[in-house]
Amino acid sequence: MVKLPQKSEASPAPRGAAFSSVRASFLTALIDRFEMQGRSAQPLLNQIGISPAQLNDPYGAIPLPLFVAFLEAAAGMAGDPFLGARIGSGLTAADMGPVGIILSLSASIGRGMNRIARYADALQGGTQSQWIEDPDRCVFSYRISENAIWPRRQDAEFSLASVTTVIRDNFSARFAPQEVHLEHPAPADPQPLERLFRAPVLFAQPINRLILSPADAARVVRQEDEGLLATLERHVRDVIGEASPIQDTRSAARAIIDANLGLSAITLDRIAAALHLGPRTLQRRLAADGTSLRKLLEEVRRDRATRLLDQPGARVGQVAQALGYTDPTAFWRAWRDWTGEAPSVRRDGRP
Numbered sequence: 434m435v436k437l438p439q440k441s442e443a444s445p446a447p448r449g450a451a452f453s454s455v456r457a458s459f460l461t462a463l464i465d466r467f468e469m470q471g472r473s474a475q476p477l478l479n480q481i482g483i484s485p486a487q488l489n490d491p492y493g494a495i496p497l498p499l500f501v502a503f504l505e506a507a508a509g510m511a512g513d514p515f516l517g518a519r520i521g522s523g524l525t526a527a528d529m530g531p532v533g534i535i536l537s538l539s540a541s542i543g544r545g546m547n548r549i550a551r552y553a554d555a556l557q558g559g560t561q562s563q564w565i566e567d568p569d570r571c572v573f574s575y576r577i578s579e580n581a582i583w584p585r586r587q588d589a590e591f592s593l594a595s596v597t598t599v600i601r602d603n604f605s606a607r608f609a610p611q612e613v614h615l616e617h618p619a620p621a622d623p624q625p626l627e628r629l630f631r632a633p634v635l636f637a638q639p640i641n642r643l644i645l646s647p648a649d650a651a652r653v654v655r656q657e658d659e660g661l662l663a664t665l666e667r668h669v670r671d672v673i674g675e676a677s678p679i680q681d682t683r684s685a686a687r688a689i690i691d692a693n694l695g696l697s698a699i700t701l702d703r704i705a706a707a708l709h710l711g712p713r714t715l716q717r718r719l720a721a722d723g724t725s726l727r728k729l730l731e732e733v734r735r736d737r738a739t740r741l742l743d744q745p746g747a748r749v750g751q752v753a754q755a756l757g758y759t760d761p762t763a764f765w766r767a768w769r770d771w772t773g774e775a776p777s778v779r780r781d782g783r784p
Contacts, residue, residue, distance in 0.1 A: 453559025454494035462528040466520040504587035517587030521594030537603040543650035571650040573643045574692045586617040614638035639737040682718040742779045
């Protein structure tokens with residue numbers, strides 16, 4: 434079963450903002466944790482251009498590039514490449530605001546993550562957040578839609594670590610994802626992240642993901658207070674807004690490709706089943722939109738391949754594997770067809 438409440442391209446900025454942004458409450462929680470380590474965040478805020486007035490309204494909008502820049506600069510000031518993950522691992526459900534509290538009160542991880550996906554993009558414009566369930570695995574995926582916002586390692590690790598911590602605090606202290614996927618290159622020593630997540634961590638992936646077992650996602654740990662949850666969700670909708678559900682088949686199919694790329698085969702039958710459609714119905718609807726599953730898969734692969742090849746130390750074979758190619762030669766041929774050059778040309782930055 435697939436939950437797809439968000440658009441596959443850049444989501445609308447939070448209400449009242451005309452740019453990709455994050456709610457001020459996320460930044461203030463992050464600043465609090467940073468300053469608990471005995472450092473002042475004010476010099477960084479001054480350097481990046483965030484004023485104290487912007488932090489007064491917890492629902493105010495902070496430009497997403499500035500939020501990401503603050504995290505990267507804070508890690509540099511602290512001399513801690515894992516700062517984002519460490520701060521994320523110290524957050525509570527309350528630090529995430531009403532959305533975090535909604536997750537903490539849900540009966541199961543799956544129900545809570547479905548709700549998170551419904552509201553995450555309203556809290557943080559210019560991002561993609563998806564929760565997908567199928568018999569083999571459950572996937573929470575997150576990425577910043579704007580490729581120009583880079584580097585963004587700290588934001589990715591902060592986001593996945595904070596979700597993991599809230600799950601542990603409210604569902605099971607022993608919780609561990611099956612795998613963690615991160616879109617940036619591997620650090621010199623990935624062990625601190627592996628210890629934090631208690632799971633294998635894969636780098637240079639198409640998208641940031643937490644992979645959960647269906648059993649963990651479905652396990653009921655509490656009876657929901659339906660009245661309280663309804664009140665909280667109403668508050669979120671009224672004050673923050675809600676990401677618009679995907680309406681067209683093309684966007685829905687692309688969203689599923691986004692979350693599953695490199696994890697499992699992208700087939701017509703699989704995508705159709707995820708959308709509760711027959712394969713022929715899916716084909717007809719995509720054709721009416723002027724596309725096909727093959728074209729959508731190529732679009733996503735080319736977009737992700739461009740970004741992955743631009744990363745320092747990129748290896749063509751690893752990029753091919755991350756994009757779901759079983760044979761690196763097949764990726765080489767595909768890239769040649771798209772661009773007229775070998776992948777190594779893009780990777781090495783030659784004209």
